[in-house]
Amino acid sequence: MSTLLGILAILSAAAAAGMRIALPLLIVGLIHGQLWSEVPLLWRINPRVLVAVLTSWSLFELFGSKKLLGQRVLQIVQLSFTPLVGGMMAITVAKLLTSELEMDFRFPPLWMVGAIGSLFALAIRLVAIGWFFRLRGLPFWVTVLEDLFSVGLVLFAFKAPKNGGLIAILLLWIVIRSSTAWRTWFLANHSRDQPSEPKNRQ
Numbered sequence: 001m002s003t004l005l006g007i008l009a010i011l012s013a014a015a016a017a018g019m020r021i022a023l024p025l026l027i028v029g030l031i032h033g034q035l036w037s038e039v040p041l042l043w044r045i046n047p048r049v050l051v052a053v054l055t056s057w058s059l060f061e062l063f064g065s066k067k068l069l070g071q072r073v074l075q076i077v078q079l080s081f082t083p084l085v086g087g088m089m090a091i092t093v094a095k096l097l098t099s100e101l102e103m104d105f106r107f108p109p110l111w112m113v114g115a116i117g118s119l120f121a122l123a124i125r126l127v128a129i130g131w132f133f134r135l136r137g138l139p140f141w142v143t144v145l146e147d148l149f150s151v152g153l154v155l156f157a158f159k160a161p162k163n164g165g166l167i168a169i170l171l172l173w174i175v176i177r178s179s180t181a182w183r184t185w186f187l188a189n190h191s192r193d194q195p196s197e198p199k200n201r202q
Contacts, residue, residue, distance in 0.1 A: 005162055010116065017117070020146065021077070031158065065147070085121065120168075127175045
């Protein structure tokens, strides 16, 4: 049962990275006693620099995502960094749950945990980008939900991994359904734009 809870915690953290990139990392540093000492790559950077960078970008994620131009910038940046942040979040959660909380989680190797987190976060981001282009901009209420889910899923990953994991699985189901609907819409528009072949004259 503990292994299952650990997997749910990993999915919860990765799902948070699929919605925002700086905000989940900032929250991890704030709730962890030793800041980003357990976060891959970030532990090498000066904490003051990290606080400044992550806080600045988190504010842009919170406010810039409410405008169309800000959404365009965020889509590009998030597509580039979401797999990396998703893997970092998954590895961080796995390390903290096994060391500090002293839970007997039998995780696969850390590189596999990172790969799972990267793919899970990327899947969420790709579908969000698809809906962004289909709707020509995400509605205000959707961006607010992304903010709330990003914060909540990070907290759930540490405090209530079962709840966070179940929300992440629900998001995965929404991603699968959304990707199917988005693909159908794309193929329908693509076939409509294609010129019809002239009939062969007898």
